[in-house]
Amino acid sequence: MKRWLPSLPLTLTVIAFWMVMVADLSLLQWLFAVLLGLVIPLFAARLDREFARIGRLRLVPKMLGILLWDVVMCNIEVARLVLGRETRITPGFIWLPLEIANIHGIATLTSFITLTPGTVTAALSEDRKYLLVHVLNLKDADALIADIKRRYEVPLMEIFP
Structure with missing residues (x-):
């Protein structure tokens, strides 16, 4: 499951942002948002991330x-x-x-x-x-x-x- 859905929060965020940006609640836009929400985290998981260290x-x-x-x-x-x-x-x-x-x-x-x-x-x-x-x-x-x-x-x- 982690292989196909590496980050549920990122998936939901992508879907939400897409729907807000297009401001169109049609079925086609929902399907495209879900597609983006599934594909983008797959690529993002491959990026070399540096996590923020916070000091004072x-x-x-x-x-x-x-x-x-x-x-x-x-x-x-x-x-x-x-x-x-x-x-x-x-x-x-x-x-x-x-x-x-x-x-x-x-x-x-x-x-x-x-x-x-x-x-x-x-x-x-x-x-x-x-x-x-x-x-x-x-x-x-x-x-x-x-x-x-x-x-x-x-x-x-x-x-x-």
């Missing part, structure tokens, strides 16, 4: 506060740049060296960077040691790298050891 959760509220502050402040900065002279904008890419090794921590870091206006993560190196980040207004790459590490990466290494 006491830092989560502080991290969310820092992120919220940064989003607000960066929105103001991006608005000033966009409404100002175009010559003041100096876009660029940086390679951010990573100390965090946990893939879930890296994913959270990339989300934080991308959620902050004016920056977006573009790539993760094959060895997971560097993150390519595009910056709307790059003035001092070293200062930006130090800031990202201090504000996001170091606390995330405690949350995701």
